[in-house]
Amino acid sequence: MMLRFALIIAVLVPFGARAAVEIQEVTSPGGITAWLVEEPSIPFVAMDIRFKGGSSLDPEGKRGATYMMMGLLEEGAGDRDARAFTEATEAVAANFGFDTFRDSVQIEAQFLTENREESLALLRDAIKFPRFDQDAIDRVQTQIVSIIEGNETDPNDIAGTTLAALSYPGHPYATAQEGTVESVNALTRADLIAAHEAVFARDRVYIGVTGDISAAELGPLLDTLLGDLPATGAPMPVEAELALEGGQTIVDYRSPQSVVLFGHAGVDRDDPDFFPAFVANHILGGGGFESRLMVNVRERRGLTYGISSFLASRDYGNQWLGQFSTSNENVGPAIDLIQSIWDDMAENGVTPEELDAAQTYLTGAYPLRFDGNGRIAGILAGMQAQGLGVDYIETRNDQVNAVTLEDIQRVAAEHLVVEDMHFVIVGQPQGFN
Amino acid sequence: MRRFALATLACFAFSAAAQAQTADRVTTFTLDNGLEAVVIEDNRAPVVVHMMWYKVGSADETSGKSGIAHFLEHLMFKGTETMEPGEFSRVVAANGGSDNAFTSYDYTAYFQRVASDRLELMMRMESDRMRNLVLDDEDMLTERDVVVEERAQRTDSNPGALFSEQRRAAQFLNHPYGRPIIGWRDEVAALTLQDALDFYALHYAPNNAVLVVAGDVDPDEVRALATQYYGPVPPSENLPPRARPAEPEHLSARHMEMVDDRVSNPYVIRTWLAPERDAGAQQDAAAYTLLAALLGGNSATSHMGNLLEQTEKSALYTEAFYSGMSLDDTTFGMLVVPVPGRTLEQAEADMERSLKTFIEAGIDSAKLERLKAQVRASEIYGQDSLQGRARSYGAALTSGLTVEDVQMWPTILEAVTEEQILAAAQSLLDLNTSVTGYLTNPSAEEATQ
Numbered sequence: 001m002m003l004r005f006a007l008i009i010a011v012l013v014p015f016g017a018r019a020a021v022e023i024q025e026v027t028s029p030g031g032i033t034a035w036l037v038e039e040p041s042i043p044f045v046a047m048d049i050r051f052k053g054g055s056s057l058d059p060e061g062k063r064g065a066t067y068m069m070m071g072l073l074e075e076g077a078g079d080r081d082a083r084a085f086t087e088a089t090e091a092v093a094a095n096f097g098f099d100t101f102r103d104s105v106q107i108e109a110q111f112l113t114e115n116r117e118e119s120l121a122l123l124r125d126a127i128k129f130p131r132f133d134q135d136a137i138d139r140v141q142t143q144i145v146s147i148i149e150g151n152e153t154d155p156n157d158i159a160g161t162t163l164a165a166l167s168y169p170g171h172p173y174a175t176a177q178e179g180t181v182e183s184v185n186a187l188t189r190a191d192l193i194a195a196h197e198a199v200f201a202r203d204r205v206y207i208g209v210t211g212d213i214s215a216a217e218l219g220p221l222l223d224t225l226l227g228d229l230p231a232t233g234a235p236m237p238v239e240a241e242l243a244l245e246g247g248q249t250i251v252d253y254r255s256p257q258s259v260v261l262f263g264h265a266g267v268d269r270d271d272p273d274f275f276p277a278f279v280a281n282h283i284l285g286g287g288g289f290e291s292r293l294m295v296n297v298r299e300r301r302g303l304t305y306g307i308s309s310f311l312a313s314r315d316y317g318n319q320w321l322g323q324f325s326t327s328n329e330n331v332g333p334a335i336d337l338i339q340s341i342w343d344d345m346a347e348n349g350v351t352p353e354e355l356d357a358a359q360t361y362l363t364g365a366y367p368l369r370f371d372g373n374g375r376i377a378g379i380l381a382g383m384q385a386q387g388l389g390v391d392y393i394e395t396r397n398d399q400v401n402a403v404t405l406e407d408i409q410r411v412a413a414e415h416l417v418v419e420d421m422h423f424v425i426v427g428q429p430q431g432f433n
Numbered sequence: 434m435r436r437f438a439l440a441t442l443a444c445f446a447f448s449a450a451a452q453a454q455t456a457d458r459v460t461t462f463t464l465d466n467g468l469e470a471v472v473i474e475d476n477r478a479p480v481v482v483h484m485m486w487y488k489v490g491s492a493d494e495t496s497g498k499s500g501i502a503h504f505l506e507h508l509m510f511k512g513t514e515t516m517e518p519g520e521f522s523r524v525v526a527a528n529g530g531s532d533n534a535f536t537s538y539d540y541t542a543y544f545q546r547v548a549s550d551r552l553e554l555m556m557r558m559e560s561d562r563m564r565n566l567v568l569d570d571e572d573m574l575t576e577r578d579v580v581v582e583e584r585a586q587r588t589d590s591n592p593g594a595l596f597s598e599q600r601r602a603a604q605f606l607n608h609p610y611g612r613p614i615i616g617w618r619d620e621v622a623a624l625t626l627q628d629a630l631d632f633y634a635l636h637y638a639p640n641n642a643v644l645v646v647a648g649d650v651d652p653d654e655v656r657a658l659a660t661q662y663y664g665p666v667p668p669s670e671n672l673p674p675r676a677r678p679a680e681p682e683h684l685s686a687r688h689m690e691m692v693d694d695r696v697s698n699p700y701v702i703r704t705w706l707a708p709e710r711d712a713g714a715q716q717d718a719a720a721y722t723l724l725a726a727l728l729g730g731n732s733a734t735s736h737m738g739n740l741l742e743q744t745e746k747s748a749l750y751t752e753a754f755y756s757g758m759s760l761d762d763t764t765f766g767m768l769v770v771p772v773p774g775r776t777l778e779q780a781e782a783d784m785e786r787s788l789k790t791f792i793e794a795g796i797d798s799a800k801l802e803r804l805k806a807q808v809r810a811s812e813i814y815g816q817d818s819l820q821g822r823a824r825s826y827g828a829a830l831t832s833g834l835t836v837e838d839v840q841m842w843p844t845i846l847e848a849v850t851e852e853q854i855l856a857a858a859q860s861l862l863d864l865n866t867s868v869t870g871y872l873t874n875p876s877a878e879e880a881t882q
Contacts (some may be wrong), residue, residue, distance in 0.1 A: 042816045075733075083743065086733035090803040093810030112810055132531060139742065142772060146749050149697040155590060254695065257585040289510070289522045299519060302578025305586050325586045356512060357527055364529015368546060371478040372817045 021370050023380065023390050026215045028222040034207035035390065036218055039373055043113040045211035046373035048381040049127075049226075052204040054104040055177035056237040057314065059198075062191050063172070064179020064354055068137075068144055069195040072099045075136035078125030082136050085122070094119035096126065100177060103315040104385060105199055110374065113212045116221075124225050127200060132192050141184060148178050155253050155426040159261040159323070162251055163244075163424045171240040173317055201233035202226065208380025210373040240317035247424040258331045258427025262338070263321030264420035267411070269313045269386060275399045276407035277311060277320075277415060282358045283343070283350050283408075284416075285309030290357070292341050297324065303334045322417060331429035339418050348414040349409035363397040376393040435707070450578065451621040459826075460652045461836055464660060466668045467640025471826045471836060472655045473647035475819055481549040482819050485559050486827040488643070489636040491512055491616075492609040492677055492760070497557050500616015503536040504580055505629050506846040511544065511572045513565040521558055538610055540831035546820065549649040556662040563637055563666050573626040581622055584615045592693035595669055596872045603687045604868045607678045608761060638669030643830045647823040655878055657783035658777075677761060683710065686864040689869040692878050698749065699768040699873035701780045706866040707765040710757035710842075712834050718757030719845045720853040721765055726804055727854065728791055729753025729767060734800065736791045747775055748783065760833045765861065777871040792858050796851035808846045 024036045072088075074096060075082040089096065092115035097108040107127065111119030151157035161176050168174040178184070205226060209218060242265050253259075253267040267277040278286075285308050286291035293307045307324035326334045350358075370376050383392055425432075485558045511518040525532040530547030545555045588594040598613045605611030615621065644663065646655050683706065695736035710718040713800040729752045741748035750770040757763060767788070771780035815821060829839045861867075 013754075039477065042813060044813050044817075046817070082733050083739065086731060087800075087803065090731070090734060090807060093807045095814070110814055112813060135743075139746065143749055146698050146770070146773075153695050153697045255580070255590045257590050259590075288526060289519065290526050295519075298579055300575065302575040303582070305579055305583035325590070326582060327585060357523075361526045361529055364548060365531065366529075367478070368480050368529065368531075368548065371480045371819055374817060 003164045005058045021376065021393065023221050023393070024215050025390055026218050026222070028227070030223040030227045032202065032205070032207070032226055034209050034218065034220045034222055036213070036215055037210040037376050037380065037386060038212075038214060039210055039376075040212045041211050042373070044373070045111055045113070045209060045213045046377040047107075047109040047111075047115065048208040048374075048377040049107040049109075050104045050206045050381045050385050051199055051201070052104050052206070052315070052385060053102050053199060053234065053236055056102050056172040057198045057234045058172055058177075058179075058195070061183070061189065062195070063175055063183040064144065064177070064186055065195040066105065066199060067100045067177050067179065068140060068184065068187060069130075069199070070098045070105055071140050071144065071193045072192060073098050073126045073130045073131055073134055075140060076131040076133045077122075078129045080125070081131070081133060085126070088118075089122055092118045092122070094122065095345065096123060098126075102173060102177060102366040104306070106381075108374070108378070116213070120221055120225055127226070128229065130196065132189050134189065137189060137192070138309070140235040141187070144178055144184050145181050148176070148181055148184065151176065151178065152344075155255060155259040157276075158251055158253065159424050159426045162249055162260075162426070163263075163321075163422070166249065166422065167242055167319065168240040168317060168423070169243055171317070172237060173240045173314070197230070198234035201230050203232045204236075205229070206381045206384035208377040208382075210376040210380065225366050237316050240314075242317060242319070244319075244420075244422050246420045246422055248425060249430065251424070251426045252428060255427050256327060256423050257325050258328050258429050259323070259325050260335070260423055260425050261321065261323045262335075262421055262423040263309075263312075263319050264315060264417060264422065265415070266311050266318035266320040267415060268318050273407070273411045273414075274313070274405045279355070279358050279362065279400060279403045280345070280350065280408045280412050280416075281309055281320070282362060283309050283354045286344055287358070287361060291323075292345070293322065293338065296341055297334060297337055301333075301337065303330050303337070307338075328428050329430045330431035331425060335423055339421065342416050342421065343418045345412045346418070347413075349405060349412055352405060355403070355405055355408065358393040359401055359403070362400045366397055450466065451650060457473060459836065459840075460613065462656050462659075464639065464664050465497045466664065466666060466679065467638075468642055468644060468659070468663050468666075469830060470644040470646070470653045470655070470659055471830065472650065472820050473645070473819075473826070474650060474652065475638055475647060475816075475822075476649045479549050479649050480546065480819065481552050481555075481646060481650055482546050482558065483552060483555040483822045484542055484543060484544040484645040484647075484823050484827050485563070485635060486540050486542040486643040486645065486831045488641050488675065488831045489541055489632075490537050490831075491612060491614040492538040493636065493673075493675065494609065494612070494632075496609075497620065498624065498632075499612045499626050500580070500614075500621035501624055501632050503615055504539055504577065504621065504624050506534045506536045506541050506543075507576050507580055508568055508573065508629050509562055509566065511576070512567050513561050514567055515561060515565070516558070524554070524558065530555075536614055537809065537828075538614060539555070540828065542827055542831075544823075545818075550644065552650060552655070553658055553662075554558060556658050560662040560666055563639065563642070563663070566633055566637075568626055568629060570626055573629065577622065580615070581618070584618060584621060588613070588615065589618070590697050592691065593872065595693075596691045596870060598693065600689065600702070600704065600868050600870045603689060604706070604764060606680055606683065608680050609677055609759065635669070635671070635673065638666035638672065639663055639666045641672055645823045647819050675760065680762065683866040687868045688870075689868065690873065692873055692875055696872055696874040696877075698770050699777055699871070699877045700768060701777045701833075701871055702766060702768045703781075703867055703869040703870065704764040704766040705861055705864075706762050707755060707860075708757075709759035709761065709763040710745075710832075710834060710838065712838055715838060715842060715845050716849070716853065717857070719842075719849045720857040721755045722757060722846065723801070723804060723849050724854050724857045725753045725755040725765065727796065727800060728788070728858070730804075736794075737769070737784075737787045740787050741769065747772060748780065751787075758828050759830050777873060781869065781871075788858065789863055792855060792862075796854055798851070801854075805847055808843055812843050822856050
């Protein structure tokens with residue numbers, strides 16, 4: 001067998017004084033690309049594989065199919081039933097994780113250098129040859145129904161599903177990816193096989209690898225792992241139209257506290273204003289204890305244990321959201337305060353001191369993210385899925401530093417609109433209307 | 434599928450049990466004022482984790498003042514003689530770092546994660562607030578509201594958390610482990626500024642603390658910096674001994690039930706008193722650790738999972754759990770979430786039967802060998818997490834263990850015999866120290882009557 005690598009690009013990214021992350025773009029003999037950071041000091045490899053599309057590929061009436069399919073990958077694959085598969089995984093001490101999100105599915109793997117071949121053979125079986133044995137289907141189906149029932153009594157989940165339903169009627173984003181009790185109970189083995197074919201294809205896969213492996217060793221392994229997957233899968237989801245309007249929705253829930261989830265339209269990851277919005281959000285409610293929301297709602301008034309805001313920039317629809325919990329009697333005062341904070345930033349932007357502090361934090365914290373094989377592999381896969389180049393790590397801090405007071409003023413005035421804010425309140429808020 | 438809604442309530446993981454205990458590049462020193470220090474070198478990234486662990490937790494509180502250890506942890510982010518309230522976190526953030534703190538039964542810890550060239554600044558600020566905290570009533574009152582909200586969010590809104598609190602109170606008849614870390618609601622709401630200042634003055638001192646520094650650092654430099662900043666802090670002359678009220682002999686199994694309409698999956702859970710890891714004597718704890726994994730670790734291969742989830746299909750989820758990291762006696766536990774339609778009485782019988790059949794069948798040697806392979810692997814995987822390594826040393830050294838105990842732990846796990854695991858299992862047949870709890874909802878309750 002000939003080992004040949006069409007392309008290995010190396011980019012050196014300096015961090016601080018003493019360390020550097022070197023990303024190699026590895027293309028396998030069969031044409032599969034992965035980003036690799038070699039780190040031979042600990043004898044194991046972390047791998048992060050993402051397939052775009054995720055649970056939003058569920059066909060009409062089959063909500064929950066992708067989520068259940070992913071839950072079954074380690075419940076029997078290749079020659080092994082569920083128990084034999086897990087025993088084999090334990091014997092080589094590999095760790096696999098299978099996760100489902102709205103825009104992608106994610107497979108995380110950790111395996112020892114000494115057991116590399118055996119571990120990857122197991123992972124390959126899970127991805128390519130899941131058995132979907134009927135008894136495993138029955139068991140997982142029952143578990144998922146119980147998870148759905150649990151979510152239906154969890155105030156945080158209730159808030160999330162309520163806001164999603166109001167936001168994106170008719171789109172997969174509107175409903176919980178686990179499905180409903182009815183939709184999950186109706187799923188058949190054929191639906192799971194269809195979901196498997198819809199999700200796993202070579203035109204939507206992004207791979208990050210970090211650890212004790214060289215580019216020459218990784219190339220052929222990529223082909224073994226993913227080589228004969230079909231070229232394409234289900235058509236990608238369509239854009240989600242945001243139907244959310246300003247206002248409030250109260251869901252009665254017996255608790256001394258209300259969970260509040262709020263927000264309105266957001267900013268696309270590819271929008272030229274994304275970085276100004278990102279920095280603005282950090283000042284508004286993105287960063288630890290120093291954000292305006294934390295300082296005012298928690299530190300000064302003691303109305304909550306924690307409050308944050310975030311840019312929910314998804315592949316097919318964007319929102320600018322925030323969340324907190326507060327005692328039922330404090331819901332009214334807290335919402336008034338949040339609206340005034342929102343309004344103030346839209347009106348007046350931020351101060352030079354705030355912008356300076358945010359830029360110092362965001363640029364200083366960025367290199368600290370790269371401090372473990374698993375974390376780096378995840379960053380590598382995530383960057384590719386977002387369409388970012390290998391040089392993004394080098395230029396990202398410059399983009400943060402390029403944001404000006406005027407940029408933030410413009411973005412805040414355009415996107416932070418108090419009248420558009422919708423508050424979903426799960427609890428029994430008092431003296432509030 | 435290995436995720437389950439309840440799995441977070443008690444999880445067994447070797448990543449926590451045997452994390453990266455290699456003696457490699459771990460050094461220690463003690464300053465003249467009694468401050469112990471552990472330095473873990475890892476030069477892969479220019480990052481450092483700086484942690485200060487105090488040997489004081491909620492189990493060191495006086496009766497009637499529950500929650501004061503955790504409340505003080507919040508107040509430590511207020512000002513000192515030279516820093517304004519909130520300035521500590523602001524400075525950390527301005528340096529690109531993040532900081533936080535946590536409180537447990539046996540310890541309270543403060544940490545920052547920053548670029549390694551900012552270590553000196555972290556030490557300057559952390560040594561300052563070790564003795565120089567300044568608090569006023571306004572800070573205290575606002576922060577007390579925050580803690581009451583935290584309790585409402587974590588506990589009062591969550592029937593599982595409320596039930597866990599009630600069960601623990603029943604488990605410990607006399608030992609303060611029976612009190613919740615965050616405190617009973619009415620007691621937390623009544624804590625005063627003086628309570629916080631008294632607790633601070635008594636317990637926060639270098640001779641009651643452990644410094645852990647992990648990351649891209651040079652041990653000699655760390656020692657020099659620690660000597661410069663922590664060295665001048667005077668030790669406390671009147672540190673109270675950490676002798677908590679002991680448990681009397683338990684003569685009666687306890688059984689309790691809580692009904693709450695927010696419960697979606699009723700379950701039965703049983704805990705027993707069990708020995709913790711002791712310095713120089715960790716064998717019993719090692720046996721309970723492996724027992725938890727074999728009996729109810731991974732659902733696909735554990736005894737309970739095979740019997741109740743796979744074969745009989747009577748349970749949605751099963752688990753056995755144990756954590757030996759504790760200053761005083763800890764607990765071993767088993768959990769069964771029955772499939773819909775099955776009563777909690779039946780689930781309890783299933784739980785008891787699975788323990789009996791486990792003992793009758795004896796230890797599956799192949800399974801034990803696979804488990805030990807995972808222990809060995811966890812030493813390798815564990816090296817990947819700087820924060821995880823720092824935490825495992827900090828928790829151990831504030832829970833009565835030594836650096837050597839931490840490093841010996843994987844070897845001790847490896848040496849556990851089948852007989853020792855069976856003996857640990859047999860100890861669970863005595864129900865006198867046990868608390869059995871049913872958490873259910875009104876409709877499930879009705880259906881079974």
